Amino acid sequence: MKLAVSSAVLALVPALVAAHADHADALHARHHPLDARQATPSHAASSTTSTPATGAATSAPTGTGTGTPAATATPSFTLLATNPTAVPLSDIVSNQPSSATLPLASTAVPGTTPSNIPGAPPLPNAQILLPSNYPALDVPPPIDSDEVKQWIQEVQNTGVVIPNFAPTNAGGCPNNTAAVADTSRCWWTCGGCTRSTDITECPTPLNWGLTYDDGPSFYTSNLLSYLDQVNLKSTFFVVGSRVISFPATLQTQYLAGHQIAVHTWSHPSLTMLSNEEIIAELGWSKKVIKDVLGVTPNMMRPPFGDIDDRVRAISLAMGLTPVMWTRISPLATYDTDDFNIHGGTTTVQQVLQNWENILGNATTSKTGFIVLEHDLFEQTVEVATGYILPDALAHNPPFTIQPVVSCLKQDMTNAYIETNNNSTNPPAFSAAISGGVVSVTGSAATTTPTSGGSSGSGSGKSSGVSVHVGSGLAALTTFAGALVGGVLSLGL
Ligand SMILES: [Zn+2]
Numbered sequence: 001m002k003l004a005v006s007s008a009v010l011a012l013v014p015a016l017v018a019a020h021a022d023h024a025d026a027l028h029a030r031h032h033p034l035d036a037r038q039a040t041p042s043h044a045a046s047s048t049t050s051t052p053a054t055g056a057a058t059s060a061p062t063g064t065g066t067g068t069p070a071a072t073a074t075p076s077f078t079l080l081a082t083n084p085t086a087v088p089l090s091d092i093v094s095n096q097p098s099s100a101t102l103p104l105a106s107t108a109v110p111g112t113t114p115s116n117i118p119g120a121p122p123l124p125n126a127q128i129l130l131p132s133n134y135p136a137l138d139v140p141p142p143i144d145s146d147e148v149k150q151w152i153q154e155v156q157n158t159g160v161v162i163p164n165f166a167p168t169n170a171g172g173c174p175n176n177t178a179a180v181a182d183t184s185r186c187w188w189t190c191g192g193c194t195r196s197t198d199i200t201e202c203p204t205p206l207n208w209g210l211t212y213d214d215g216p217s218f219y220t221s222n223l224l225s226y227l228d229q230v231n232l233k234s235t236f237f238v239v240g241s242r243v244i245s246f247p248a249t250l251q252t253q254y255l256a257g258h259q260i261a262v263h264t265w266s267h268p269s270l271t272m273l274s275n276e277e278i279i280a281e282l283g284w285s286k287k288v289i290k291d292v293l294g295v296t297p298n299m300m301r302p303p304f305g306d307i308d309d310r311v312r313a314i315s316l317a318m319g320l321t322p323v324m325w326t327r328i329s330p331l332a333t334y335d336t337d338d339f340n341i342h343g344g345t346t347t348v349q350q351v352l353q354n355w356e357n358i359l360g361n362a363t364t365s366k367t368g369f370i371v372l373e374h375d376l377f378e379q380t381v382e383v384a385t386g387y388i389l390p391d392a393l394a395h396n397p398p399f400t401i402q403p404v405v406s407c408l409k410q411d412m413t414n415a416y417i418e419t420n421n422n423s424t425n426p427p428a429f430s431a432a433i434s435g436g437v438v439s440v441t442g443s444a445a446t447t448t449p450t451s452g453g454s455s456g457s458g459s460g461k462s463s464g465v466s467v468h469v470g471s472g473l474a475a476l477t478t479f480a481g482a483l484v485g486g487v488l489s490l491g492l
Contacts, residue, residue, distance in 0.1 A: 075353035079387060081394035083226075086386025089352075092379050094344030099378060102221045105228060108251035116257045116412045119419050121294040123255070126247035134288060137241035138266045141284050143276040151283035151318070152276055158429060159440035160317040165310045168271040179308075187271065187308040192327050195312060196435040197428065199299070199323040202368025202407035206397060209368065209404035210234040211323070212384075213263055213301060214339075214376035216246035216253065223375050224253060226385035230393060235403040236375065237263035237301040237323070240285035247292045254293050259403035259415045262286060262300040262320055269306040278314045286318070295416035298428060299323050299404065305372075309437075316432040319417050323404055325372040328365075334358050335372040336388070341379040348383050355388050359395070368400075368407055 087099070110125035135141035141148065155162075165185055168176050173190035186193040194200055202209045212223065212234055220236075227234060236253055238260060243250050254260050264270065265284040273281065282300065290296045300320040302311060307322055315322055326334040336354050340346040362369045373388070374380040392399055400407070405415040413419040420427065432438045 075347070075349040077349070077352045077356040079352070079391045080396075081390045083386045083390045086390075087382045089348050089387075092341060092348040092382050092386075094342060094379075096379065101218045102225045104221050104249060104252045105225065106252060106255070108248060108255055112255060114255050114257070114412075117295070117416070117419055118413060120413075120416070121418065123251060124291060124294050126251055126292045129244070129247050129288075129291060131244050134240075134244055135265065135280075135284055137244060140266050140268055140273065140277050141280040143274075143280050145280075147287065148276065148280045148283060151279050155279055155314060155317045158317045160313050160429070160432075161439045161441060162275055162313045162317075163308075163310045165308065167273060168269070168308075170272065185308040185310070186312075188302075188324065189269075189271070189304065189306050189308075192330060192333075193308075194324065194327075195309070195437045197312065197316060197321060197432045197437045198307075199321060199370070199404060199408070201326045201370055202404070203409070204368050204400070204407070205366060206363075206399050207368030207407045208362070208392065208399050208401045209323075209370040209407040210401050211237060211301070211325070211370060211404060212373050212375040213237045214239055214242070214267070214374045216242050216249035217376045219378050219381040220246070220249050220253070220375045223381045223385060224249075224256065224258075226389065227258075228256065230389065232389070232401050233257050233259070233403050233406070235259040235261055235299070235323075235405070237261045238285075238289065239263050239267050240265035240281075240288045241267075242376075243285075243288045243292055250289070250292050254295075257412070259297075259299075259405050259412060260289060260293060261297040261323065261404075261415070262289065264300075264303055267303045269304055270302050270311045271306050271308050275310070275314060278311060279318065282315060282318050282320060286320075295418050297415065298417050298420055299415065312432075313438045316428045316438055319428050321428040321431070323370070326362075326369040328361060332357070332361060333372075334362075334369055336383075338380040338383055339374045339377070341383070342377040348379065351383055352387060355391070359391070362399075363395070363397075370404065370407075 108123055108126070110127075111122045113120050113122055131137075135145075143152075163185070165179070165182075168179050168187075173180050176190065179185060179187060180190045183191075183193070186195060188194060188198075199209075210232065212220075213236075215236060215238055233256075236258055238250060240262075250260065262282060262285045264281040265288075266281065268277075268281065270278050270281065285300075286296050296319075298319055298321060300315055301323050302315075305324055307315075307324075312322060328334075336351050336358070337346050338351050341348055341351060358369070358371060373384055375384075389401075392401060403412070403415070405412060410425055411421075414421055414425040417427070426434070429438075433440060
């Protein structure tokens, strides 16, 4: 079916924060007044609709696979298939009336072990999770707690040299001229620089590493229901504060065979934080996921894609491999911009145009791909389940749609620190050493940081520095083995 859609052109403007946060909470509260375990996130929307200090999600041209800035595009897209139960496009708008959420398909039973992860520990009893044992939701955690002090010490014990960059300023690239000019930072936000340890795509053509960010939320269950129907698994980059609010949803996702990964505690722009604050954000997120699932993810996605070599070094030292979304040029980033329907800064028609552009590039690419989508808002789930996923499933040639770890040809066991096979899938830290992305002090190992180590602002990947993930993984597997033992002794 061909749909030609014209819509009012919406300029890309910074998201309006407080109003939408309040609105979302009010809607949620009406539909879920009694569910204590699935309590309304205190600032679910504000944590993620905040204008990224770096300007990543709003100032950069995103989701424009053909290179046409979204702000000036006239949407015109073709959908191969639609879901007969899809919410009409005319209803997927900012401030739409809240629709029903589906119950979780199953209730996770403590002690259960996931069938797809041999050796996984039994599922903890999430009902005894005490929010008072965790930091306040949706704000960066304090750095003087015993837990954070321990994680800081563990990072120091790795010997990883953390680059001495000052945190970036609010205001995006225009307000960070010195940082942007310093290409040794390899700052993705302003130029798209990546390192060999960043996962930015799937190695095999037509493979889609399916990801959803910012949940779990009230609408995650609707997405899970659809994924079950069509037998798809995804990677979910979850916010620690949302895990506190939706532990049962996270357990259901995990037991259903989806990959769970880290998306920080309060969804800040990580390059704006101090080293200690970054450690606190990642550490608490790792901990609450471990407390709810019994396992700790070994992949992370920086909110807004905001990562530089300082954030990379800390993430890798904490056992977390960064996962981005595919970016083939400054104007062709695989971001649907679905997140901004809720706030009214884009339309569902524009999101489908963005998807169509991504589809065109992905179909002809020599590698597979990763797309940015979200399961936080009703609108993002409705466009995914009603349009994007049905369209992708009807695509010819067919896509192989799977979690990121699977598109990397790894078993789901290798998505978690406790179950990862370190001999065949070296942990992030040792992979980073062997890849020359980080250097270490002391006796662990010493390598020279990547020479000329930036692909530079605006220049994307440098073939001399960053390699595509397929060959990168092979290289890391080959070279890292000898280092693994020493790393493991550090207790990462
Ligand atoms: Zn996010």
